[in-house]
Amino acid sequence: MGDGIFKGKESLAKIRKVVDNVDFKRYFDYTTDIRCSIEGCESTADFEVILYDHYLKVNKIFAEQDLTCPFMCKKHMDENEVNAKGDRVPRGRINYPFSNQHSAQGYTKYSPLVQ
Template sequence: MENYSQRHKYQPGMTCSVDGCENPAEYEVVLYDFYDYSSGPTTFYEQDYTCPFLCQTHLNINEEQAVGERRPRGSVRYPYTNRHNSLGYSKYNPLKDVYPQFFSAGEAENASQIQIDLNEINAELISYLAKHPEYLRHLNARKFEMLIAEIIRSKGYDVTLTPQTRDGGKDIIALYKSPFGHQMFIVECKRYQEDNKVGVELVRGLYGVKMAERYNQALLVTTSTFTPDAQEFVKPLKFELELKDYNDITNWCKEYSKK
């Protein structure tokens, strides 16, 4: 891992740096930027002393509510990090990677196989998720939508992510072109925890959008599973409405990583 300056050193038992949060710290926050000077390129990479540590929950919120361009010399406003509005953007290093001496060998080995950059959906991340699908639930909601959009794109579809501010019903619009005509699909994504099953109400709602807006097919994708009522609802709608759960997404990631 790249060396960088750290004003605040992590100690076992430290909590998230967000005011009032008592969750254990899980990530160290760093500020990243890149300068293309005439004398040569220079990377700026140091601990964010305004918010040095985050838990998983506040990391997700921090990314979900970020506004701006994540690029060198860009400007991103976050709810928790980079409170001095430095150029560049925030990255997150798992504490098990930065301070392995405080974690058991087994924990460090499991967490250090890759540094997940939650800012980007790329082949490296998808390959990692194929091997460690439990991290699917660590992505924030928007990044999960971006992941599903990228997987669908890899299957030959033209995809469009809908705006984040919406009433619901569709997160992705996918167009498949063939010599026999075009088909338009809508996809709704639900990044839920394992014990939060998707019920029939959401399935009915997506089907209603599909019918009202005359799409060819609808797809509901979740990191959880579906209730029996939801599965029963789609049985007579085989070619109109599909349900994809945690195991299906894992298989998609495995297929993607083989390409």
């Protein structure tokens, strides 16, 4: 997995967490025919991409749809995580190949889309 954010015994299954019980701001509505947002990808989207951060000192969660990549297919989600560089911690910074192209603090979470 190279310099990805998961090391040792951790696996990609660990990142497949949804944004449970957290309302997040959406910029693009989901439709059943929505495609992956990665340029050139014709696959149907499997996940909504969420920018997520947790302000520990005030116990506040920030969550909003990623403007730079609002939807991803499973293939690109896996690729996004395997090639991510940085620490998945509150107020941290992770460089992703596809999501969070504006370099916001926090990290990417994926909410599975119901087909």
